[in-house]
Every structure is written in C-alpha cells, then in structure tokens.
Amino acid sequence: MDPLFWDALFLSFRVAALASGILLLGGTPLAWLLAFRRFPGKALLEAVFLLPLVLPPTVLGFYLLLFLGPEGPWARLVGVSWAFRFEGLVFASVLFSLPFALTAYREAFLSLDPNLLEVARTLGVPRHRILARVVLPLVWPGLLSGTLLAFAHILGEFGVVLMVGGSIPGKTQMVSIYLYDLVQALRFEEAARASLVLLGLSLFLLALVRALEGRWRAWRSTTG
Amino acid sequence: MGRRLLALLLLFLPGLAQKVRVVAASDLQYALAEVARAFEGANPGAKVELIFGSSGKLYAQLIQGLEADLLFSADSLYPRLLEEKGLAEPGTRRLYALGRLVLWLDRRLGLKPGPEALKDPRVTQLALANPVHAPYGRAALTLLERYGLLRRKDLRLPGTDKPFPALSWAEIPFERLTGGVEAYWDTTPLQTGKPRFGFVYGENIAQAAQLSLTTGAGILALPLAVHESLSRPGVYWVAPWGSHLALEQGYVVLKGRARPEVLAFHRFVAAPEGRAILKRYGFLLPGE
Numbered sequence: 094m095d096p097l098f099w100d101a102l103f104l105s106f107r108v109a110a111l112a113s114g115i116l117l118l119g120g121t122p123l124a125w126l127l128a129f130r131r132f133p134g135k136a137l138l139e140a141v142f143l144l145p146l147v148l149p150p151t152v153l154g155f156y157l158l159l160f161l162g163p164e165g166p167w168a169r170l171v172g173v174s175w176a177f178r179f180e181g182l183v184f185a186s187v188l189f190s191l192p193f194a195l196t197a198y199r200e201a202f203l204s205l206d207p208n209l210l211e212v213a214r215t216l217g218v219p220r221h222r223i224l225a226r227v228v229l230p231l232v233w234p235g236l237l238s239g240t241l242l243a244f245a246h247i248l249g250e251f252g253v254v255l256m257v258g259g260s261i262p263g264k265t266q267m268v269s270i271y272l273y274d275l276v277q278a279l280r281f282e283e284a285a286r287a288s289l290v291l292l293g294l295s296l297f298l299l300a301l302v303r304a305l306e307g308r309w310r311a312w313r314s315t316t317g
Numbered sequence: 318m319g320r321r322l323l324a325l326l327l328l329f330l331p332g333l334a335q336k337v338r339v340v341a342a343s344d345l346q347y348a349l350a351e352v353a354r355a356f357e358g359a360n361p362g363a364k365v366e367l368i369f370g371s372s373g374k375l376y377a378q379l380i381q382g383l384e385a386d387l388l389f390s391a392d393s394l395y396p397r398l399l400e401e402k403g404l405a406e407p408g409t410r411r412l413y414a415l416g417r418l419v420l421w422l423d424r425r426l427g428l429k430p431g432p433e434a435l436k437d438p439r440v441t442q443l444a445l446a447n448p449v450h451a452p453y454g455r456a457a458l459t460l461l462e463r464y465g466l467l468r469r470k471d472l473r474l475p476g477t478d479k480p481f482p483a484l485s486w487a488e489i490p491f492e493r494l495t496g497g498v499e500a501y502w503d504t505t506p507l508q509t510g511k512p513r514f515g516f517v518y519g520e521n522i523a524q525a526a527q528l529s530l531t532t533g534a535g536i537l538a539l540p541l542a543v544h545e546s547l548s549r550p551g552v553y554w555v556a557p558w559g560s561h562l563a564l565e566q567g568y569v570v571l572k573g574r575a576r577p578e579v580l581a582f583h584r585f586v587a588a589p590e591g592r593a594i595l596k597r598y599g600f601l602l603p604g605e
C-alpha cells in the first residue's frame with residue numbers, strides 16, 4: 094500500500110476526531126436547548142442547522158470558500174485565511190456534520206424520562222449533580238453514537254473538502270480526495286485496496302454505532 | 318386526433334435530434350462550447366452535449382464504459398491509450414491544438430506577471446492542476462523547473478531506473494508523484510523571503526483556475542485565462558512554447574460511434590471555422 098494512503102487516512106482521522114470533539118462539546122448544549130427550551134425563531138434555527146443535510150456539498154463548499162478565503166469575513170476576524178488549511182477543513186467538517194450530531198443528541202435528550210429529572214429536583218439534588226448522576230449516565234450512549242456517526246461522515250465527505258481543501262498531500266488531502274486522485278491516475282489496483290480499507294473501517298464504525306444504540310435501548314428499558 | 322398526434326410528435330422531436338456526446342478536458346470549457354455552438358448553427362438538428370473533466374478521469378470513465386462519442390484530451394497520451402486498447406475508431410486520432418500555459422496573478426497583487434513574480438513575498442500560494450493526473454499540472458511543474466523555481470531532489474522515483482535528476486520530462490512517472498511537489502522538488506527559490514509558501518491542487522485545470530481566484534496565483538491554461546472571469550481580476554504571462562512539457566492535445570472518436578453527425582463534428586473541429594475559434598482562445602494549431 095502506498096504510504097501516502099496512510100498519511101491521507103491519518104489526516105482524515107485528525108480532522109474527523111477534532112471536528113467530532115468540537116461537535117460533542119458544542120453540539121450537546123445546543124441539542125439540549127433545542128430539545129427542552131422554547132424560544133422565538135426556534136423552528137428557523139433548527140432549519141438552519143439541518144441545512145447541510147440537503148444542501149449540495151459543493152454549494153456549502155463554495156460558500157465556505159468565500160467565507161474562509163482571504164477576502165472573506167473570517168480571514169478579517171482571525172487575521173489569516175483558513176482556505177486550503179487544516180483549520181479550514183475542521184471548520185467545514187463541523188458545519189457539514191452538525192445535522193447528524195445534533196439530531197442524534199436531541200434524540201438522546203428527548204428520550205429522557207422527565208419524571209426522573211422531576212424526582213431528582215424535588216429531592217433537592219443540585220443541578221450539576223442531576224446532570225452528572227442522572228442525565229449523563231442515561232444519554233451518553235446516544236451522544237457517543239451521534240459523535241461516531243459524525244466522525245464516520247467526516248471521513249467520507251468529498252464535495253466540501255474538494256472545494257475548501259486544495260488537495261495538498263499531508264496537509265489537506267483527505268482520504269476521499271486521495272482515492273479520487275488515485276483513480277484518475279489510473280492506479281486502479283491501489284485504489285481498490287485503499288477503498289477496501291475504507292469500506293471495512295466504515296462498516297466497523299457503523300456497527301459500533303448500532304451496538305451502542307442497542308445497548309442504550311436495552312438500558313433504558315431496564316431503568317425506565 | 319390529428320392535433321394530438323402532432324403534439325405527441327413534437328414531444329418526441331427533441332429526441333430525434335442528432336446528439337453528439339463529447340467528453341473534453343477542462344481547458345476547453347469555453348473554447349469547445351463555442352465550437353459546439355457554431356457546429357449546431359451550421360448543422361440544424363444536431364446537438365452537441367459537452368462533459369468536462371480532467372483528461373485522466375475521463376479516460377478512466379471511458380474504459381469503464383462511459384457512453385460518449387468523442388474524447389478531447391489535454392494531451393496525446395489518453396487518445397493513444399484508447400486506440401491501443403481498441404476502444405477508438407481507427408484513423409480518427411488527431412491533434413486538434415497545442416496547449417499554452419500561462420502564469421496568472423491577481424491584479425491586486427500589483428506584480429508584473431512572469432516567473433520572477435513568483436519569488437515576491439506576496440505570492441504565498443500557487444494553484445496548479447494536480448500533476449498526478451492532469452496534463453496541465455504536469456506541464457506547470459516542468460515550466461517551474463525551466464525557470465529555476467523548482468529543483469529536483471536527488472532521489473529515485475518509484476518505477477524508474479535512473480535517478481530523478483537524470484530523467485527527461487517525458488520519463489517522469491507523474492502518476493506516482495502523489496506526495497506533493499515538495500516531496501520531490503526543492504522549492505527553496507519559491508520559499509525564500511516569504512512567511513510561507515505552498516501549492517494548492519485543483520482536480521482539473523478549471524478547478525485550478527477557480528482556486529487561483531482565492532490563492533492569487535496559479536499556472537493555468539491560456540484558453541481559460543483569456544476568459545473574462547479570469548482576465549478581469551487578473552493579469553497573465555504566456556509561457557513561451559517549448560519552455561514546458563508540450564501539451565499536444567489530441568482527440569479521437571470512440572469505438573462504434575462513427576455516426577455521420579459524430580464524424581461531422583470531428584471534421585468541423587479541424588475545419589477552418591473550428592480552428593479559428595480555437596485560435597481565438599489562444600490555442601496554437603497543428604500545422605501552423
């Protein structure tokens with residue numbers, strides 16, 4: 094196997110790990126808000142968060158390129174263009190995986206038994222302890238499966254990455270783009286081997302997600 | 318009843334048009350579109366369908382059964398490979414143009430376009446078509462070599478029996494150079510005196526052109542650079558013929574596709590009207 098394949102795969106892992114970490118930290122409170130709070134403009138906000146699900150990746154990539162490029166608002170804010178950089182890839186990945194993570198997180202929160210929280214509250218348990226002792230133990234499989242799903246999705250994303258990445262080997266050439274270039278260079282055998290690795294990996298991740306969901310359901314039926 | 322029949326007929330009439338499906342290298346996206354329009358104007362009832370991409374990708378798709386009548390490549394290799402595989406109509410492989418390379422710079426950089434400009438600290442990113450599979454990307458690297466902006470590292474490339482510095486341009490196994498330019502070439506001349514410098518790779522030459530609007534600099538195809546979308550925001554320098562790997566662009570009719578309308582388009586490209594359009598977009602023409 095071409096050692097550059099492992100470089101590309103490792104890069105994809107780094108981008109996916111960082112982006113799904115950010116999603117877990119930032120998406121959880123957001124999902125909580127969407128699950129339990131009512132506020133004006135909520136429906137619109139939800140629609141905006143779900144947008145990457147239906148938007149063609151190239152459209153999203155195009156907007157991101159303008160947003161992150163040297164003339165864009167983001168470059169003015171942080172002082173440097175994030176287009177064709179690792180940071181830009183992470184930024185883009187967080188955005189296009191947001192609907193996957195958010196939907197899973199919100200699902201996890203919505204399945205909480207409100208009585209449980211009510212009981213804890215009336216017993217005078219402080220809020221942070223309710224979170225740590227009641228909420229988290231019940232929702233973590235849901236949070237984890239959502240994060241894994243986002244992770245797997247980022248590993249496979251192509252259109253957005255093509256637009257904002259610039260295909261720099263070792264820096265922004267994620268594994269999906271690497272494979273595409275391999276096919277175009279007519280190196281079909283290597284492309285086939287690399288694809289097989291990715292197929293196995295994706296299957297493993299999805300099986301993990303399903304197992305977590307199964308465990309979560311079994312758990313709820315015993316506790317709930 | 319008669320009117321209904323007529324309506325039905327009209328409905329199917331567009332399907333009766335003689336359709337020619339062309340897959341073409343992205344450097345042709347403006348020029349060939351105009352050739353196709355001229356052809357349709359001269360041949361009422363004919364319809365040319367254009368699909369653009371990098372030559373390598375199109376070739377890969379063709380050998381996997383992509384339905385198309387003609388391939389216009391950005392080099393002469395892929396049409397020849399098709400012929401060798403028996404996937405081309407014998408005797409239809411021709412040269413239609415010689416591709417010209419330009420160095421394109423964003424007008425706002427305020428630089429005089431030319432190889433020297435690339436040493437300016439304001440040029441921190443350079444967009445290329447991916448040399449692994451795009452002919453224009455390969456030519457771009459040889460151009461940078463010729464002007465001393467890239468120096469070959471002393472290493473042996475996979476699949477070759479000579480050290481890299483001893484290889485001729487034609488001998489470089491570009492399809493294996495997946496590690497990025499810096500892995501094989503010393504880029505010091507482009508790096509010195511700059512806070513940072515790097516290459517950005519487009520999937521095809523048209524994407525490289527689009528990327529250069531963000532990077533501010535790129536090595537592109539002349540037929541794209543003359544288009545207003547690039548000539549308005551930028552300035553360019555045309556590389557002298559012979560200063561880079563020759564872009565001898567060939568085309569060919571695919572096996573079993575020699576229908577009259579396909580052959581008519583094949584002829585039209587090489588006829589004075591077709592040639593005039595290609596010439597206007599900056600291509601050199603074979604036999605001139």
